[in-house]
Every structure is written in structure tokens, then in C-alpha cells.
Amino acid sequence: MSIAETETATPAWRQLLGYVRPHRWSLFAGALLSLVTGATGLLLPLVARGLIDDLSHDRAITGAVLAMSALVVANAAVGALGSYVLTRTAESVVLGARRALSSYLLRLRITAVDRSEPGDLMARITSDTTLLRAVTTDSLVGLGTGGLTLVATVVMMGLVDAVLLGVTLAVILGAGVVLGVIVPRINKASRQAQDAVGVMGSSLERILGALRTVKASGAEHWEERTLHEAAQESWRQSVRAAKWSAAAGNTAGLSMQIAFITVLAVGGARVATGAIDVGTLVAFLLFVFYLMSPIQQVVGAITQYQTGAAALTRIEEALRLPAEPAAEAAPLPSPGAEPAALAFDDVRFRYADDLPYVHHGVTFTVPAQGMTAFVGPSGAGKTTVFSLIERFYDPESGVITLDGRDLNDWELPRLRAAIGYVEQDAPVLSGSLRDNLLLGNPEADEDALARVLKTTRLDGLVARLPGGLDTLVGHRGTKLSGGERQRVAIARALLRRPRLLLLDEATSQLDAVNEAALRDTVADVARTTTVLVVAHRLSTVTTADRIVVMDAGRVRAVGTHRELVTADPLYAELAATQFLATADRARP
Numbered sequence: 001m002s003i004a005e006t007e008t009a010t011p012a013w014r015q016l017l018g019y020v021r022p023h024r025w026s027l028f029a030g031a032l033l034s035l036v037t038g039a040t041g042l043l044l045p046l047v048a049r050g051l052i053d054d055l056s057h058d059r060a061i062t063g064a065v066l067a068m069s070a071l072v073v074a075n076a077a078v079g080a081l082g083s084y085v086l087t088r089t090a091e092s093v094v095l096g097a098r099r100a101l102s103s104y105l106l107r108l109r110i111t112a113v114d115r116s117e118p119g120d121l122m123a124r125i126t127s128d129t130t131l132l133r134a135v136t137t138d139s140l141v142g143l144g145t146g147g148l149t150l151v152a153t154v155v156m157m158g159l160v161d162a163v164l165l166g167v168t169l170a171v172i173l174g175a176g177v178v179l180g181v182i183v184p185r186i187n188k189a190s191r192q193a194q195d196a197v198g199v200m201g202s203s204l205e206r207i208l209g210a211l212r213t214v215k216a217s218g219a220e221h222w223e224e225r226t227l228h229e230a231a232q233e234s235w236r237q238s239v240r241a242a243k244w245s246a247a248a249g250n251t252a253g254l255s256m257q258i259a260f261i262t263v264l265a266v267g268g269a270r271v272a273t274g275a276i277d278v279g280t281l282v283a284f285l286l287f288v289f290y291l292m293s294p295i296q297q298v299v300g301a302i303t304q305y306q307t308g309a310a311a312l313t314r315i316e317e318a319l320r321l322p323a324e325p326a327a328e329a330a331p332l333p334s335p336g337a338e339p340a341a342l343a344f345d346d347v348r349f350r351y352a353d354d355l356p357y358v359h360h361g362v363t364f365t366v367p368a369q370g371m372t373a374f375v376g377p378s379g380a381g382k383t384t385v386f387s388l389i390e391r392f393y394d395p396e397s398g399v400i401t402l403d404g405r406d407l408n409d410w411e412l413p414r415l416r417a418a419i420g421y422v423e424q425d426a427p428v429l430s431g432s433l434r435d436n437l438l439l440g441n442p443e444a445d446e447d448a449l450a451r452v453l454k455t456t457r458l459d460g461l462v463a464r465l466p467g468g469l470d471t472l473v474g475h476r477g478t479k480l481s482g483g484e485r486q487r488v489a490i491a492r493a494l495l496r497r498p499r500l501l502l503l504d505e506a507t508s509q510l511d512a513v514n515e516a517a518l519r520d521t522v523a524d525v526a527r528t529t530t531v532l533v534v535a536h537r538l539s540t541v542t543t544a545d546r547i548v549v550m551d552a553g554r555v556r557a558v559g560t561h562r563e564l565v566t567a568d569p570l571y572a573e574l575a576a577t578q579f580l581a582t583a584d585r586a587r588p
């Protein structure tokens, strides 16, 4: 299931109000200033009527000219202030949405991440939230102030001449019908344009994450086409939205011009019959002219809302993905904390309802302290054991306990604080070596850092690097070797003083020196912590306190290397293929 298919329950306008609520007072102040701007503008036709009256009665016009000038200046000043307050508020709304969304995405369950595209999620935080800015000012305020100004103008027009008002409203009504057809098309095109931006984000994320492979496979042209197609699609849909928006804006403009001409014709006739005087006609025409602005504002608000509603829907979809409960960070185990004991009891698990079971009743126990290795053919479900311990996923049935307590009864942050986890591809983030090491425990002091560097045999590397710990490691640690990356990841995990260390060995072959360093490190750590290792090379686990042999989602044997070589044919075979069994059997 893709993220876009997630059902959306909350209507876009309610979400918008949710984001705007914390800023309602500044929004109100901005809207008020806009209204004052509108009101000062509204007085102009009346002052103009006075001016024409004064002229036709040979009276001095200085007062009227001064009043008009003052109104124009006040209009501009209040308008500028209002626009600043509104834009600032709109930026705050965007900030609120970005914060909410980024906090939420960090809490997403791994299952949700598995079935969504990170690049698309990124686009929702960066690009879709940006659209809220315009929707806050143009739509909400535009609708509020434009609507009020419109009503006020219509009332004033009614007071000046009811017949001419009737003529004007008839024209506006016609334009309203046309807009009813156009507006839904803007929404659809905007949604598709934003989706295309999401597709671009996903492609970019995928390509930049594997640029070496892309280059080595000579796939640049192919990937270029994918990116260009997504960009083209976004362009096509944005242009479609722009076309309909332009049509909407022009319909409003055109209707006002038609209204102007009609009022001129009907009003001229009324002046000729003496029903109204010229001053009234001029004032009314000025009102028609003035009506243009609030009508444009309201139409702009409605069209802008369509783009915003599409973005809000995409944001809401992300916020409906399953996430872990929000919780305070848990304290790390204190120095010298007891190692943890772990047990799996008849655990059955599959990654999704439509996928086959990965664990068919896995059972094993791991006492506190020492090293337990998991071995078995690829796809046996070894890494999945770790994912379940970290509660990235929950088993369908069976019980997993840490210190005799069901994992479900642990507060998630407390559980994860007790565990150190080194993933298979041991990610190193960009930044300095120090940043990478302190990621899991920013408060670790220099002593702790030095101890961990020594344990993980990284002290030599740090001494060699020109910048020491402050050397930048490059995006994803590209400036480090595979073995160094893995040891950095172990050091990072160890700085958290874990009571249980999960180490998923890299499948890539390490050189003999690195492999020995890794083996010694793990053996050292296992003296004070419970260490679980998923091993792809048996050479790393021959000294393990116990080895759990997994095959096709089941535990088929548990024992030491010596025991398993004779007791378990699969293990013996694995060992034989790695040239270990013979050497071992040869020993007395």
C-alpha cells in the first residue's frame, strides 16, 4: 500500500484551522489591519463624490484633496503593516506544521517506513508545508477580509443606488457559476503536481543514496530520464493548475469589466432620466471599480485554497501513518549496570499479512552476559530476531522477554536505552567522527570516549587522522573503510553503556586485521555485557559461549561450536564450507 492510498478523514479546512489556531490572534490582528486598509480605501469614493460636489458648486476643494491624500497615505502604511503581520503569521503556521510533521516522522513505526518512500515523506515536510504559507494569508485572510470588504462595498453600493447594485450583482452571479466549474480542476491538478514532486524526491533520495552503484552500472541516463519525467509531470500539472487559476482570475476580472460597462450604460440612462445625479453615478462606478479588489481576493482565496487543500491532504496522509507513542527520552543505563537476559518463546512473525511467515515459533534463551551468535543460511530470520528485540516490529504470537519482562510491558525508550544496536551495513552519518560516536550519548565524557576507542581498536585510527576525532567522515562515512565504519558503529553503541549489545555483522568481507580487531572487540565487550551477534563468517563465532543455528524461521540447534560441529549437520556443513570443521575435528 502506498502512502497516498491512506484514507484521509479530517477535511482540509479543519486541518488548516488546527495549524492556524495557535496563531489566531496575530492572524486576527493582520486581518484587522487589512480590513482597516480596505475601509480607508472604501472612503475614497465618498470623498471623491464630495470633491465633485464641491467643484460643481464652486466651493474650495482643498479640504477634500487633503482628506484624499491622508487616506491614501494611511491606506499604504496600514496595508504594509498588515501584510508584514500576515506573512509573519503564515511563516509561523508553516513552522508549526514542519515541526509537527518532523517530530511525527521520527516516531514512525518501521512498518510505516517500509511501505513509504523516504523522498516522498521529505517532500511532504519541505514542499507541501511551504504551500500552507499562501493558504494561510491568501485563503483564510483573503476570504475573511475580502468577504467582509465585499459585503461592506455591496452595502455601500446599495445605499448609493439599489437599481445599479442589482445590475452589478447579476453580472457577479454569472461569474460565480463559471468559477464553480473551474475551481475543482485547480485542486486536482495541484494534488497531482505535488505528488509528482514527491516522486521526484523519492527518486532523488534513491539515486543519491546509491550514486556509486548508479555510476558503476552506467545507469545515469536511465535515472536522468526518471527524474526528468517526474519534473516534467510536476510542471505539466502545475501549468494545468496555473491555467485554471488564470481562468478563474480572469473570469473575476472580466465580470467586473462587464459590470462596469453595464453600470455605465444603465447608470447613464438613469442620469438622463434624472433618476440619479452624475456624482452618484461616478461614486457608484468607483465602487464597482473598488469591488474588483475584494472579488479578486475572494476568488484568489478559493483558488489558493485548492492548492493548499491538496498539500494539507498530503500532510495529513503522512500524519496518519502508524507511529510509536510520543515519550520522553529514557536515561541510559548507569555505568556498571547488570547485563540483560533475553528469551524468545514460540515467536511467530511475518512482515505483513500478505507475506509468508519469517519466524515459525522461534524459541531460545540467552542468559545475562557472554556472547551468543546466530548463524544460518541467508534469509533464515537472524536479522529479524534483532528487529523484534528492538521492537521495530511486534510478533504475531509468542512472547519475547528482557530480564524476564515481556517487551510489551517495557516503555519503548527504556527498552531501547538498555540495548545497543549495530546494523548490518553499520551506517555512519555525515559530520565528524566525534559527532558520529556521540550520536547515542551526547553527554559521554572524554574518558568514556577514550575507553571505547581503545576497546574498539579505533584509537590507532584516531591518532592517524589529521583532525583526530574532529575529522569529517564524509556523507555516510565514505572516508572510512568498511571495517572502520563497523567499529565506529560498535563504539557508538558502546558509549550508550548497553546492557544488551546486538551486532549484525557486515556481510562484506573484512580483511584479516579488521576481522581480528572486530573479534577481539566483541570478546572484550562480552565480558561485561550480553552480546548477540548475527554472524556471517563462522570464524567470528567459534569462541562464542553459545551458537543458535537458525534455518527457515526456526531454531534447529543451540550449542558451542565444538558441540554443533558434531551434533548439527547444517552447522557442520556451514563450518565445512568455511574450512573450519576439518581443522576442528583434527584436534584431539
Ligand SMILES: Nc1ncnc2c1ncn2[C@@H]1O[C@H](COP(=O)(O)OP(=O)(O)OP(=O)(O)O)[C@@H](O)[C@H]1O
Binding pocket: 114, 351, 355, 358, 376, 377, 378, 379, 380, 381, 382, 383, 384, 385, 534
Ligand atoms: N522489512 C522487510 N519486509 C519484508 N520482508 C522482509 C523484511 N526484512 C526481511 N524480510 C524477509 O524476511 C526473511 C528473513 O530476513 P532476515 O534479514 O531476518 O534474514 P537473515 O537470516 O538475517 O539473512 P542474511 O543472513 O541474508 O542477512 C527474508 O526472506 C527477507 O526477505
